[in-house]
Amino acid sequence: MSDLKVGIVTxxxxxxxxxxxxxxxxxxxxxxxxxxxxxxEVHCFGEPREDASAYATSAEFVDANPAVQALAIDLEIASxxxxxxxxxxxxxxxxxxxxxxxxxxQIPHIVTAHSLEPMRPWKAEQLxxxxxxxxxxxxxxxxxxxxxxxxxxxxxxDVLNAYPSVDPEKVVTIRNGVDSSKFAPNDDSxxxxxFGIDSRYAIFVGRITRQKGxxxxxxxxxxxxxxxxxxxxxxxxxxEGIGAEVAELISELQRTRTNIWWIKEMLPHEKLTxxxxxxxxxxxxxxxxxxxxxxxxxxACETAVLASRVGGIPEVIAENETGELVDxxxxxxxxxxxxxxxxxxxxxxxxLLKNYGIAGRVRAMKFFDWQSVAAATIELYRKVLx
Numbered sequence: 200m201s202d203l204k205v206g207i208v209t210x211x212x213x214x215x216x217x218x219x220x221x222x223x224x225x226x227x228x229x230x231x232x233x234x235x236x237x238x239x240e241v242h243c244f245g246e247p248r249e250d251a252s253a254y255a256t257s258a259e260f261v262d263a264n265p266a267v268q269a270l271a272i273d274l275e276i277a278s279x280x281x282x283x284x285x286x287x288x289x290x291x292x293x294x295x296x297x298x299x300x301x302x303x304x305q306i307p308h309i310v311t312a313h314s315l316e317p318m319r320p321w322k323a324e325q326l327x328x329x330x331x332x333x334x335x336x337x338x339x340x341x342x343x344x345x346x347x348x349x350x351x352x353x354x355x356x357d358v359l360n361a362y363p364s365v366d367p368e369k370v371v372t373i374r375n376g377v378d379s380s381k382f383a384p385n386d387d388s389x390x391x392x393x394f395g396i397d398s399r400y401a402i403f404v405g406r407i408t409r410q411k412g413x414x415x416x417x418x419x420x421x422x423x424x425x426x427x428x429x430x431x432x433x434x435x436x437x438x439e440g441i442g443a444e445v446a447e448l449i450s451e452l453q454r455t456r457t458n459i460w461w462i463k464e465m466l467p468h469e470k471l472t473x474x475x476x477x478x479x480x481x482x483x484x485x486x487x488x489x490x491x492x493x494x495x496x497x498x499a500c501e502t503a504v505l506a507s508r509v510g511g512i513p514e515v516i517a518e519n520e521t522g523e524l525v526d527x528x529x530x531x532x533x534x535x536x537x538x539x540x541x542x543x544x545x546x547x548x549x550x551l552l553k554n555y556g557i558a559g560r561v562r563a564m565k566f567f568d569w570q571s572v573a574a575a576t577i578e579l580y581r582k583v584l585x
Contacts, residue, residue: 203580204238205231206283206300208276210269210292212243212251217435217465218406219492220313223350223375224289230376230573237577240283242276244269244292252279266329270295270336277303285309285345285580291316291333294340307345307583312354314410314489317361321409322437341365345583348373348576351511354489373576374514375490376569379560382472382499390473396460400428401546402478402502404471404493407436407445412484412507414441415531417448419484419538420459427546428458430474432466475500479552480545484538486527488512495567498522498559503552505541507534515567521559 207228211221224241231239241251260271273296280286280300287309288297294310301308316322316334323330341347341362347370349355355372359365391397405411413433420429431449436442452459466474475481481497483506490511494504498515504522506512516522523545525537545552 202236202238203285203577203584204240204283205580206280206286207231207239207241208243208273208280208286208288208293208296209241210244210290212241212245212248212253215243215245219375219490220290222492223311223313226376226378226569227572227576230569231576233570234573234577242279242296244272252276264327264329264332266332266336269293270332272296274299276300280304280306284584287311287576287580288340289313291337291340295336298340298343301343301345307580308340308343309346309348309579309583310340310344311348311350312341312358312489313350314487315354315357315361318357318487319410338362344369346371346579348579350375350490351514353511353514357489357510371579373572373579374511374567375492375495376567376572377492377495377499377563378569379499379564381468382475382496382563384501384560385469385472385476387469387473388477390470391477394430394460394462394474396428396430396474396477398426398428398458399479399546399549400430400458400460400477401480401482401505401542402430402432402474402497403482403484404432404475404497405483407433407442409437409441410485410487412486412527414444414448415486415535416482416484416538417445417452418531419535419542420452422536422539423542423546425456425458427542428460430460430462430478432462432471432474434463434465471496472500475502478502479549480505480542481522482538482542483507483512484525485509485512491515494522495563498556499563501556501560503545503555504559505538505545517558517562520555521562522555 209224256268269292276296277299285307286297297308481502488510507527508524
Protein backbone atom coordinates (compact mmCIF):
# COMPACT_ATOMS: atom_id res chain seq x y z
CA MET A 200 0.00 0.00 0.00
CA SER A 201 1.49 3.36 -1.04
CA ASP A 202 2.15 6.08 1.49
CA LEU A 203 -0.72 8.49 2.14
CA LYS A 204 0.17 12.13 2.81
CA VAL A 205 -2.20 14.05 5.06
CA GLY A 206 -2.22 17.75 5.87
CA ILE A 207 -3.60 18.48 9.35
CA VAL A 208 -4.67 22.09 9.86
CA THR A 209 -5.31 23.41 13.37
CA UNK A 210 -5.22 26.65 15.30
CA UNK A 211 -3.88 24.94 18.43
CA UNK A 212 -0.56 23.10 18.61
CA UNK A 213 1.94 22.78 21.47
CA UNK A 214 2.79 24.81 23.37
CA UNK A 215 -0.41 26.73 22.57
CA UNK A 216 -3.12 24.21 23.50
CA UNK A 217 -6.00 25.55 25.55
CA UNK A 218 -9.01 23.32 24.85
CA UNK A 219 -10.27 19.86 24.00
CA UNK A 220 -9.93 20.38 20.25
CA UNK A 221 -6.23 21.08 20.67
CA UNK A 222 -5.77 17.99 22.82
CA UNK A 223 -7.61 15.95 20.19
CA UNK A 224 -5.45 17.21 17.32
CA UNK A 225 -2.21 16.57 19.18
CA UNK A 226 -3.05 13.06 20.31
CA UNK A 227 -4.66 12.04 17.01
CA UNK A 228 -1.60 13.30 15.13
CA UNK A 229 0.73 11.40 17.44
CA UNK A 230 -1.26 8.23 16.79
CA UNK A 231 -1.32 8.82 13.03
CA UNK A 232 2.43 9.51 12.92
CA UNK A 233 3.09 6.14 14.53
CA UNK A 234 1.74 4.40 11.40
CA UNK A 235 4.38 3.64 8.77
CA UNK A 236 2.17 3.99 5.69
CA UNK A 237 1.12 7.52 6.62
CA UNK A 238 2.93 10.83 6.24
CA UNK A 239 1.43 13.61 8.36
CA GLU A 240 2.32 17.28 8.15
CA VAL A 241 0.79 19.79 10.56
CA HIS A 242 -0.03 23.41 9.73
CA CYS A 243 -0.88 25.54 12.76
CA PHE A 244 -1.37 29.12 13.87
CA GLY A 245 1.25 31.08 15.79
CA GLU A 246 5.00 31.21 16.25
CA PRO A 247 7.51 28.83 14.58
CA ARG A 248 7.57 25.21 15.74
CA GLU A 249 10.00 22.37 15.11
CA ASP A 250 7.30 19.78 14.49
CA ALA A 251 4.80 21.85 12.47
CA SER A 252 4.57 24.62 9.90
CA ALA A 253 3.33 27.69 11.76
CA TYR A 254 1.72 30.86 10.45
CA ALA A 255 1.46 34.11 12.39
CA THR A 256 -0.86 37.02 11.73
CA SER A 257 0.76 39.30 9.16
CA ALA A 258 1.35 42.97 9.92
CA GLU A 259 -1.52 44.03 7.65
CA PHE A 260 -4.05 42.22 9.86
CA VAL A 261 -2.79 42.80 13.42
CA ASP A 262 -5.63 45.23 14.13
CA ALA A 263 -8.33 43.20 12.37
CA ASN A 264 -11.16 41.27 14.01
CA PRO A 265 -9.88 37.85 15.19
CA ALA A 266 -12.14 36.08 12.70
CA VAL A 267 -10.66 38.10 9.84
CA GLN A 268 -7.16 37.29 11.13
CA ALA A 269 -8.04 33.59 11.03
CA LEU A 270 -9.19 33.84 7.42
CA ALA A 271 -5.97 35.60 6.45
CA ILE A 272 -3.91 32.82 8.01
CA ASP A 273 -6.12 30.21 6.32
CA LEU A 274 -5.37 31.73 2.92
CA GLU A 275 -1.65 31.42 3.55
CA ILE A 276 -1.94 27.85 4.84
CA ALA A 277 -4.04 26.81 1.83
CA SER A 278 -1.25 27.82 -0.53
CA UNK A 279 1.05 25.30 1.20
CA UNK A 280 -1.29 22.29 0.87
CA UNK A 281 -0.60 21.55 -2.78
CA UNK A 282 1.40 18.38 -2.07
CA UNK A 283 -0.98 16.45 0.23
CA UNK A 284 -3.46 13.74 -0.72
CA UNK A 285 -6.10 14.83 1.77
CA UNK A 286 -6.50 17.82 4.08
CA UNK A 287 -8.08 17.43 7.52
CA UNK A 288 -9.09 20.56 9.43
CA UNK A 289 -10.14 21.17 13.02
CA UNK A 290 -12.48 23.98 14.19
CA UNK A 291 -13.79 26.90 12.16
CA UNK A 292 -10.49 28.72 12.59
CA UNK A 293 -8.85 26.23 10.23
CA UNK A 294 -11.79 25.08 8.10
CA UNK A 295 -11.40 27.63 5.35
CA UNK A 296 -7.78 26.62 4.73
CA UNK A 297 -9.00 23.14 3.88
CA UNK A 298 -11.95 24.43 1.87
CA UNK A 299 -9.80 26.71 -0.29
CA UNK A 300 -7.08 24.07 -0.76
CA UNK A 301 -9.73 21.56 -1.80
CA UNK A 302 -11.03 23.92 -4.46
CA UNK A 303 -7.61 25.03 -5.63
CA UNK A 304 -5.82 21.68 -5.71
CA GLN A 305 -8.77 19.28 -6.17
CA ILE A 306 -8.05 17.31 -3.01
CA PRO A 307 -10.56 15.89 -0.52
CA HIS A 308 -11.24 17.97 2.57
CA ILE A 309 -12.29 16.32 5.83
CA VAL A 310 -13.60 18.38 8.74
CA THR A 311 -13.74 17.25 12.35
CA ALA A 312 -16.75 18.81 14.10
CA HIS A 313 -15.56 19.57 17.64
CA SER A 314 -18.36 22.08 18.17
CA LEU A 315 -20.78 24.08 16.06
CA GLU A 316 -21.08 27.85 15.81
CA PRO A 317 -24.93 27.79 15.68
CA MET A 318 -24.88 25.95 19.03
CA ARG A 319 -22.69 28.62 20.67
CA PRO A 320 -24.43 31.99 20.29
CA TRP A 321 -22.52 33.34 23.30
CA LYS A 322 -19.42 33.39 21.07
CA ALA A 323 -20.75 36.70 19.76
CA GLU A 324 -19.55 38.18 23.09
CA GLN A 325 -16.02 37.06 22.28
CA LEU A 326 -15.88 37.66 18.52
CA UNK A 327 -18.32 40.55 18.02
CA UNK A 328 -19.06 40.86 14.31
CA UNK A 329 -16.56 38.08 13.76
CA UNK A 330 -19.21 35.59 14.90
CA UNK A 331 -21.04 36.08 11.60
CA UNK A 332 -17.76 35.40 9.80
CA UNK A 333 -16.96 32.28 11.83
CA UNK A 334 -20.50 31.00 11.24
CA UNK A 335 -20.17 31.59 7.48
CA UNK A 336 -16.76 29.91 7.39
CA UNK A 337 -18.01 26.83 9.21
CA UNK A 338 -21.17 26.53 7.11
CA UNK A 339 -19.28 26.87 3.83
CA UNK A 340 -16.68 24.30 4.81
CA UNK A 341 -19.15 21.78 6.19
CA UNK A 342 -21.48 21.93 3.21
CA UNK A 343 -18.66 21.35 0.73
CA UNK A 344 -16.47 18.90 2.69
CA UNK A 345 -15.86 15.41 1.37
CA UNK A 346 -16.61 14.06 4.84
CA UNK A 347 -17.35 15.33 8.34
CA UNK A 348 -16.15 13.55 11.46
CA UNK A 349 -18.49 14.01 14.43
CA UNK A 350 -16.88 13.36 17.81
CA UNK A 351 -20.10 11.83 19.15
CA UNK A 352 -23.46 10.60 17.93
CA UNK A 353 -25.00 13.68 19.54
CA UNK A 354 -22.65 15.89 17.52
CA UNK A 355 -23.60 14.02 14.34
CA UNK A 356 -27.26 14.83 15.00
CA ASP A 357 -26.36 18.47 15.69
CA VAL A 358 -24.44 18.73 12.40
CA LEU A 359 -27.39 17.40 10.42
CA ASN A 360 -29.84 19.67 12.25
CA ALA A 361 -27.66 22.77 11.89
CA TYR A 362 -26.78 22.10 8.25
CA PRO A 363 -29.71 20.22 6.68
CA SER A 364 -28.22 20.40 3.19
CA VAL A 365 -25.31 18.17 4.26
CA ASP A 366 -25.60 14.58 2.98
CA PRO A 367 -26.03 12.33 6.06
CA GLU A 368 -23.80 9.74 4.39
CA LYS A 369 -20.89 12.19 4.66
CA VAL A 370 -21.15 12.53 8.45
CA VAL A 371 -19.49 9.75 10.46
CA THR A 372 -19.00 9.37 14.20
CA ILE A 373 -15.45 8.80 15.41
CA ARG A 374 -15.29 9.56 19.12
CA ASN A 375 -12.37 11.24 20.86
CA GLY A 376 -9.82 9.19 22.69
CA VAL A 377 -7.61 9.49 25.75
CA ASP A 378 -4.01 8.46 26.28
CA SER A 379 -4.43 6.23 29.31
CA SER A 380 -0.67 5.85 29.70
CA LYS A 381 -0.30 9.61 30.22
CA PHE A 382 -3.60 10.11 32.02
CA ALA A 383 -3.28 7.53 34.76
CA PRO A 384 -3.52 7.57 38.56
CA ASN A 385 -0.83 9.84 40.00
CA ASP A 386 -0.72 9.68 43.79
CA ASP A 387 1.78 12.50 44.32
CA SER A 388 0.12 14.28 47.25
CA UNK A 389 2.85 16.92 47.35
CA UNK A 390 1.23 18.66 44.36
CA UNK A 391 -1.99 19.34 46.25
CA UNK A 392 0.02 20.43 49.29
CA UNK A 393 1.96 22.92 47.15
CA PHE A 394 -1.33 24.67 46.35
CA GLY A 395 -2.41 24.67 50.00
CA ILE A 396 -5.04 21.96 49.42
CA ASP A 397 -5.40 20.22 52.75
CA SER A 398 -8.78 18.47 52.73
CA ARG A 399 -11.13 16.45 50.55
CA TYR A 400 -12.16 18.21 47.36
CA ALA A 401 -14.03 18.09 44.08
CA ILE A 402 -12.38 19.59 41.01
CA PHE A 403 -13.30 21.55 37.90
CA VAL A 404 -10.83 21.83 35.01
CA GLY A 405 -11.54 24.01 32.01
CA ARG A 406 -11.50 27.38 30.34
CA ILE A 407 -13.66 30.18 31.70
CA THR A 408 -16.38 30.24 29.08
CA ARG A 409 -20.15 30.11 29.22
CA GLN A 410 -20.06 26.76 27.47
CA LYS A 411 -18.35 25.08 30.43
CA GLY A 412 -20.99 26.17 32.94
CA UNK A 413 -18.54 27.23 35.63
CA UNK A 414 -20.75 30.07 36.87
CA UNK A 415 -23.56 27.55 37.43
CA UNK A 416 -21.22 25.34 39.48
CA UNK A 417 -20.07 28.27 41.62
CA UNK A 418 -23.63 29.34 42.39
CA UNK A 419 -24.55 25.72 43.16
CA UNK A 420 -21.57 25.43 45.51
CA UNK A 421 -22.96 28.11 47.81
CA UNK A 422 -25.32 25.46 49.19
CA UNK A 423 -22.86 22.55 49.28
CA UNK A 424 -21.79 21.71 52.86
CA UNK A 425 -18.73 23.74 53.79
CA UNK A 426 -16.62 20.72 54.76
CA UNK A 427 -16.21 19.84 51.09
CA UNK A 428 -13.51 21.71 49.21
CA UNK A 429 -13.46 22.81 45.59
CA UNK A 430 -10.43 23.13 43.31
CA UNK A 431 -10.87 25.30 40.24
CA UNK A 432 -8.20 24.84 37.57
CA UNK A 433 -9.72 27.55 35.42
CA UNK A 434 -8.20 30.35 33.39
CA UNK A 435 -8.16 32.08 30.00
CA UNK A 436 -11.61 33.70 30.04
CA UNK A 437 -13.17 33.98 26.61
CA UNK A 438 -14.20 37.57 27.24
CA GLU A 439 -14.22 40.12 30.05
CA GLY A 440 -17.86 39.66 31.04
CA ILE A 441 -17.68 35.97 31.92
CA GLY A 442 -14.21 36.47 33.42
CA ALA A 443 -15.49 39.14 35.81
CA GLU A 444 -18.60 37.13 36.70
CA VAL A 445 -16.59 34.03 37.59
CA ALA A 446 -14.00 36.01 39.54
CA GLU A 447 -16.71 37.63 41.66
CA LEU A 448 -18.47 34.30 42.33
CA ILE A 449 -15.18 32.72 43.43
CA SER A 450 -14.39 35.71 45.63
CA GLU A 451 -17.82 35.46 47.22
CA LEU A 452 -17.24 31.79 48.10
CA GLN A 453 -13.74 32.47 49.41
CA ARG A 454 -15.03 35.16 51.78
CA THR A 455 -16.83 32.48 53.83
CA ARG A 456 -14.79 29.34 53.06
CA THR A 457 -11.09 28.55 53.29
CA ASN A 458 -11.28 25.48 51.08
CA ILE A 459 -11.92 27.08 47.68
CA TRP A 460 -8.69 26.97 45.67
CA TRP A 461 -8.44 28.81 42.33
CA ILE A 462 -5.52 27.85 40.09
CA LYS A 463 -5.44 30.28 37.19
CA GLU A 464 -2.39 29.08 35.30
CA MET A 465 -2.42 26.15 32.90
CA LEU A 466 -1.17 23.19 34.88
CA PRO A 467 1.78 21.09 33.70
CA HIS A 468 0.69 17.55 32.93
CA GLU A 469 2.06 15.89 36.07
CA LYS A 470 0.41 18.46 38.32
CA LEU A 471 -2.90 18.08 36.50
CA THR A 472 -2.98 14.29 36.82
CA UNK A 473 -2.02 14.53 40.50
CA UNK A 474 -4.89 16.93 41.22
CA UNK A 475 -7.35 14.84 39.20
CA UNK A 476 -6.27 11.67 41.01
CA UNK A 477 -6.49 13.33 44.41
CA UNK A 478 -10.02 14.59 43.85
CA UNK A 479 -13.03 12.70 45.16
CA UNK A 480 -15.12 13.98 42.26
CA UNK A 481 -14.60 15.65 38.90
CA UNK A 482 -17.41 18.04 37.94
CA UNK A 483 -18.31 18.99 34.37
CA UNK A 484 -21.33 21.36 34.45
CA UNK A 485 -21.22 22.18 30.73
CA UNK A 486 -24.25 23.59 28.98
CA UNK A 487 -22.88 22.38 25.63
CA UNK A 488 -20.31 19.63 25.14
CA UNK A 489 -19.83 17.69 21.90
CA UNK A 490 -17.98 14.93 23.78
CA UNK A 491 -15.81 16.24 26.60
CA UNK A 492 -12.24 14.92 26.53
CA UNK A 493 -11.70 16.29 30.02
CA UNK A 494 -14.19 13.75 31.37
CA UNK A 495 -12.16 10.96 29.76
CA UNK A 496 -8.99 12.38 31.30
CA UNK A 497 -10.58 12.36 34.76
CA UNK A 498 -11.89 8.82 34.26
CA ALA A 499 -8.45 7.64 33.13
CA CYS A 500 -7.08 9.02 36.42
CA GLU A 501 -9.65 6.87 38.30
CA THR A 502 -11.76 9.84 39.35
CA ALA A 503 -15.56 9.70 39.50
CA VAL A 504 -17.40 12.18 37.28
CA LEU A 505 -20.54 14.24 37.77
CA ALA A 506 -21.55 15.96 34.54
CA SER A 507 -24.39 17.57 32.67
CA ARG A 508 -26.51 15.35 30.48
CA VAL A 509 -25.72 17.28 27.31
CA GLY A 510 -24.22 16.51 23.91
CA GLY A 511 -21.89 13.54 23.83
CA ILE A 512 -21.27 13.35 27.58
CA PRO A 513 -23.73 10.44 28.09
CA GLU A 514 -21.73 8.51 25.48
CA VAL A 515 -18.63 8.82 27.69
CA ILE A 516 -19.98 8.41 31.22
CA ALA A 517 -21.74 5.16 31.99
CA GLU A 518 -24.36 6.46 34.39
CA ASN A 519 -24.32 4.87 37.84
CA GLU A 520 -21.20 2.94 36.82
CA THR A 521 -18.44 5.51 36.21
CA GLY A 522 -20.29 8.55 37.48
CA GLU A 523 -23.62 10.35 37.36
CA LEU A 524 -25.42 12.89 35.19
CA VAL A 525 -27.54 15.95 35.94
CA ASP A 526 -30.17 17.09 33.45
CA UNK A 527 -29.31 20.49 32.05
CA UNK A 528 -32.12 23.03 31.78
CA UNK A 529 -32.18 26.69 30.82
CA UNK A 530 -33.86 27.22 34.19
CA UNK A 531 -30.63 28.15 35.96
CA UNK A 532 -32.04 27.91 39.48
CA UNK A 533 -33.29 24.39 38.85
CA UNK A 534 -30.03 23.24 37.22
CA UNK A 535 -27.95 24.70 40.03
CA UNK A 536 -30.21 23.17 42.67
CA UNK A 537 -29.83 19.73 41.07
CA UNK A 538 -26.06 20.21 40.96
CA UNK A 539 -26.03 21.08 44.66
CA UNK A 540 -28.08 18.01 45.55
CA UNK A 541 -25.96 15.63 43.47
CA UNK A 542 -22.63 17.05 44.65
CA UNK A 543 -23.67 16.87 48.30
CA UNK A 544 -24.95 13.32 48.02
CA UNK A 545 -21.90 12.05 46.13
CA UNK A 546 -19.30 13.75 48.32
CA UNK A 547 -20.91 12.08 51.32
CA UNK A 548 -20.26 8.64 49.76
CA UNK A 549 -16.47 8.29 49.27
CA UNK A 550 -16.65 4.52 48.72
CA LEU A 551 -19.17 4.93 45.92
CA LEU A 552 -16.95 7.57 44.33
CA LYS A 553 -13.95 5.27 44.58
CA ASN A 554 -15.86 2.50 42.80
CA TYR A 555 -17.00 4.92 40.09
CA GLY A 556 -13.39 5.97 39.59
CA ILE A 557 -12.07 2.43 39.21
CA ALA A 558 -14.79 1.61 36.69
CA GLY A 559 -14.11 4.86 34.85
CA ARG A 560 -10.51 3.98 34.08
CA VAL A 561 -11.55 0.55 32.84
CA ARG A 562 -14.09 2.14 30.50
CA ALA A 563 -11.67 4.77 29.22
CA MET A 564 -9.04 2.17 28.39
CA LYS A 565 -11.50 -0.23 26.78
CA PHE A 566 -13.51 2.09 24.55
CA PHE A 567 -11.52 5.30 24.00
CA ASP A 568 -7.97 4.48 22.92
CA TRP A 569 -6.28 6.67 20.28
CA GLN A 570 -5.06 3.80 18.12
CA SER A 571 -8.68 2.83 17.40
CA VAL A 572 -9.48 6.49 16.64
CA ALA A 573 -6.51 6.68 14.26
CA ALA A 574 -7.48 3.46 12.46
CA ALA A 575 -11.04 4.70 11.87
CA THR A 576 -9.72 8.07 10.67
CA ILE A 577 -7.33 6.46 8.15
CA GLU A 578 -10.17 4.29 6.87
CA LEU A 579 -12.13 7.48 6.18
CA TYR A 580 -9.13 9.10 4.44
CA ARG A 581 -8.89 6.17 2.06
CA LYS A 582 -12.64 6.13 1.51
CA VAL A 583 -12.77 9.75 0.30
CA LEU A 584 -9.80 9.08 -1.97
CA UNK A 585 -11.32 5.96 -3.53
